[in-house]
Amino acid sequence: MLPSSGRCNGHSQYGGVVGTAVRRLRNVRRRSCSGGDGIRDAERHGGPPPRASRYANDSVQETERAPVTDFDIAYFQSYSHLGIHEEMIKDRVRTDAYRNAIFQYQDSIAGKIVVDVGCGTGILSIFCAQAGAKRVYAIDASDIAVQANEVVKANNLSDIVIVLHGRVEDVEIDEEVDVLISEWMGYMLLYESMLGSIITARNRWLKPGGLILPSNATLYMAPVTHPDRYGESIDFWRNVYGIDMSAMVPLAKQCAFEEPSVEIIPGQNVLAWPHVVKHVDCYTVTMSELGSVTAKFNFKSMIQAPLHGFAFWFDVEFHGPVKFPANNDAQSSVSEISNNGSVDGNLRKKRANPNEALVLSTSPEDPPTHWQQTLLYFYEPVEMEQDQLINGSVTLSQSKENRRFMNIHLEYASGGRSFVKESVMR
């Protein structure tokens, strides 16, 4: 998200490699059309401390306001640019999923009080108003809130939608709310660290038994082969107009594969069943779960192919509270994942959907979204035989430098060789 982020790899809208691994910042570099200053109800980065938590699981610390850093200011500035919102709204898979969920839960929304955490242009708040909400608090710390307020006025919804220009952590709402809605998911689900603000909003305002949309989220990973990508980025340098430019190969590998790459990976390139890295129940998730997440994996390749790395993607579900048991790995934030049935059956493979809940998926098997998939490439492919095992672990942790960044520690072993890769999604 951060404007200063400099990357060397490619580009594309839902179809190729996206160089900036920061969700939705892509358009910021191309456009300078951003919102203005000032709006009614502005309580920017100030105000009294939040109330105590209503959720038994949460410590007082969980409701304390995170201080505003320069990184946060840059983060919110990035959301003042129109292009980011245009891209999200034009992502019909995403926006239709939210609209469908809102109308599926119309009975729980009509006549009720709603908070939209990070309202952006106000689109989800307006959907909720259309679904009959009595009042919607549309909160955004970015200057896009100025435009959201104008949109609300132009649609004669000012009596229902109240735009609050400030951080969820700072603004005040003097009533409990029935519904909390937010589109908070970053690349690899947790990148951008917005989920903490949903926890804060939940703890501050949501009535016991209230509805959270989406209600849970799951991050998956799977090994992938991608010879075309490797060829285009690396092997290309071996013969350039007949010139041997192999000297470029180390730099090409660094540029192409040092950092996570946001791109579409076709479903047929996935070498094994995906596994769950992290399941988040939005009704019960706590801040302490999010600082660092570790998952162990154990994959078996379905075919003989060069293994080029791992793909990550997520889905979110929209349903009411307490349909799933609380996350068992909440305390340790370590899960074990396998496709050979040997460990932790609760987290194996893709989660079942027994409630037929509405799902927004960013899987390679599903229609593309602006999140695409996130690829962690190896510098060297690993030749895999059919049924060959690859095991290891991945740790995703908030960067201490900037909590919007994500540190990724990957260990993997196969065929008697083991590797470690460190990367930062920035």
Ligand SMILES: C[S@@+](CC[C@H](N)C(=O)[O-])C[C@H]1O[C@@H](n2cnc3c(N)ncnc32)[C@H](O)[C@@H]1O
């Ligand atoms: C992914 S956008 C979603 C925008 C809109 N809800 C939509 O669906 O198009 C997230 C928005 O949340 C805002 N945001 C993130 N963290 C926030 C916080 N702690 N307080 C207020 N706004 C926040 C950002 O400024 C951004 O506009």
